[in-house]
Amino acid sequence: MEGLTLSEAEQRYFCDLFSYCDTESTKKAASNGRVLELFRATKLPNDVVKKIMELCGATRLGYFGRSQFYIALKLVAMAQSGLPLRMESLNSVKDLPLPRFVVSKNEQESRHTALYSSDADNPASYSGVIPPPPPGRMQVKKGSVSHDTVQQRTSTDQQESTSPVVSPQQSPPTSPHTWRKHNRHPSGGNNERPLAGPGPFWAPFSEVQPGSSTSSDPIWSGHSPPPHQENWVSFADTPPTSALLAMHPASVQDQTTVRTVASATTANEIRRQSSSYDDPWKITDEQRQYYVNQFKTIQPDLNGFIPGSAAKEFFTKSKLPILELSHIWELSDFDKDGALTLDEFCAAFHLVVARKNGYDLPEKLPESLMPKLIDLEDSTVGEQTGEVGYSGSPAEAPPSKSPSMPSLNQTWPELNQNSEDTAIVHPVPIRMTPSKIHMQEMELKRTGSDHANPTSPLLVKPSDLPEENKMSSSVKFTAGNTVTDGYSSSDSYTSDPEQIGNAVTRQRSHSGTSPDNTAPPPPPPRPHASHSRSSSLDMNRSFSVTPGQQQAGVVAYPPAVPPRPQPSQGTGPHVHRSVDADGLIAHTSTSPQQIPEQPNFADFSQFEAFAASGVNKEEEDEIETHSEVLQVEKPSDSASSLRVAKADGRVEDKAPANVPSSAGKGTTPLAPPPKPIRRRLKSEDELRPEAEEHTQKTGVIAAVLASQPSIPRSVGKDKKAIQASIRRNKETNTVLARLNSELQQQLKDVLEERISLEVQLEQLRPFSHL
């Protein structure tokens, strides 16, 4: 690769030529054999050819490596254009026509031209030197194929051949043998002959042989190889097919060139076909049916996989060299999982058949052979595994047989199988309000099995956690956590709602690949709300019961914000309680932010406990009272407060007004605080020690939280619920903001006190010495 730059057409052309010459797939084209034939076909004087070989380094190396070959081809092109042969000019010559190899005008040329349309020349130079591989491999006594037929077909073939895309002109043998029978003639008579030939085909094929002998019908839609062969055969005109079969531009041809050309043409055709990802690789119905039957013998379940070992055994029977089988495997195992699905198996089988018929293996899997599980409009030809991930849209891609996208053969089914929940795979656009999410969480917890919805909200990006959603999301998360796994309920309770959210989201992602993008990540439910409503048992009950009344943990911050981050609290509620007891007071005085957190956790546990009970609307009032009471009961109310909060949340949906009113009683301010608290679990911890004066605030927060919209259970109510919750959340926001400022003020006061105290201390100190 000495910096040789090739145009795209050149690249393709050279690649194909090299593949053709590289008979042993060793990436080294021997100096003799096809390469020489190719060069001979260039019609360049011998000394020029020698010089070219020297220049490109083949003489030195003794063989043509890929780069040498390309250089040689380029030099050939230059020579043919009359340019002096110089290495330096290799790259400098622009628009160099493709090297021409003698090819007697034939449709193949035109076809070839069509292929390499970039150049007006007869790119059909392939033809010249390349003996048709198929014939040789075929070992079919094509010769036997009547020349007559050949002749007859010639005309038709000529026409046929003109069309780049071969139409089913001949009756392609229906069975996999079609390949073999390229010299089949629609007339049918010759059909059997090829059949007789194929020794190399192994048993399965031979079985089919008899069956296929009848193929006269142009069942082969666009199966180009046969047409090729027809053309090729006809083209040979001369050469009895046998000669062609012999793979050598044999004597059959009148002219050496013709012969060469013919063979080359055929080969060319075939090559072109293979390289054009065209019909040559298309599997006919009969073939497909045959493959499917074979698949069934190995794996009765058509949707299942054939393990690598079984496939290996099967294909080894074809007596192809292991190297080629390995390459076929690489091509056909689309998802590289070591197993073959039906489509992959068919592709592999088809390739084996083609190979046995003498067709060279393509470098990349032809489009028509790509697994077609996913019906994707855009066909990425030649793109294989690399594209699988992208092309296989997670969306429902019905396993269609459309020869387009490389399908996510296995990945797609696996996806489905793994998740077993289309909801996960297909994001269910559920707009999850906090309350809604919370309710879902609750339901989740109750059911413990429904992952779909929870996943959606859970999957909602945590970043979207709006403050108002915090409670609900935290609640939800915990519920989700309990549902998902990864989190111990206690942990979930105690962990930072955000973390939970993230974790849940992450977990959800495991199970489902498609988080509910539409629904914002359910903010951690605001257990605070439930907190505030200490009495809450009922609330929780009503909570859980009332679908539409998801409190979303937004429940007003119980005045006693349980010390939130109490991980490892096995008995959530109780633990929280105790913790809360310790921290509640502190919490109450802590910034509102802490409040929500604790209630959240406590709430969850509470909620779970009372999930079955359900919360009634009536408890709204209770909630409110609770919230007020909470202030007093903070220590014990953490859990209940959560519940209350939840209840509140739920209730609020129904009577937002009530809550605000209750909030107005002084509990409202509590509601907002929980939210921020919930979010900052960590900060809560830090703040915990500080907050003594926040008791009131917590109460307020609780109340406010209570006013949080509950997560409407039913999706149907989403819109209204969402709007309501938005409203509520906004209210809560303002309340919380107010609370925050108040707390800040308190903080300042405290600090001032501290400073004064310290000053006093200093003053007193000297006296101590006295």
Next chain:
Amino acid sequence: MVLLPREQLCSRGAAAWGGALLGTEMVNQLWQQQCDSFCSQNYPLYIRSVPTENELKFHYTVHTSLDVVDEKISAMGKALVDQRELYLGLLYPTEDYKVYGYVTNSKVKFVMVVDSSNTALRDNEIRSMFRKLHNSYTDIMCNPFYNPGDRIHSRAFDTMVNSMMMQVC
């Protein structure tokens, strides 16, 4: 220079050593690369080099660097075996080139020799190259027709390696 059989060099004769050597050398402003892969028992599974000259030198470098790889692995100790990072990093620099190593959990070693003058090649790029090699290697292993320990003839692998080397060049 004597190339001792790997078994002698490495006490772990049974260990499967595979390495892919990728060497780049600047010659007349032409980047050259060599890619080598070694398989079990420290015999090469795959060798590829872009520059056809000095290929032997690269081969030798790769083989000797296997010792360094081995050394690095053994240095980690048993406790760390499982947590050992696959990417070994720069094994040792010479005046002309640097050698990077990468070991998989199945003790398949990839060795890459990069020309020192290729300053544009950064560590994370090397890492990504190794990752690609590793991925391609696992793809090859998925092929039931491939017997572990055979030389690698996969065209896909070749393509990947070529593209990688082209990239570096």
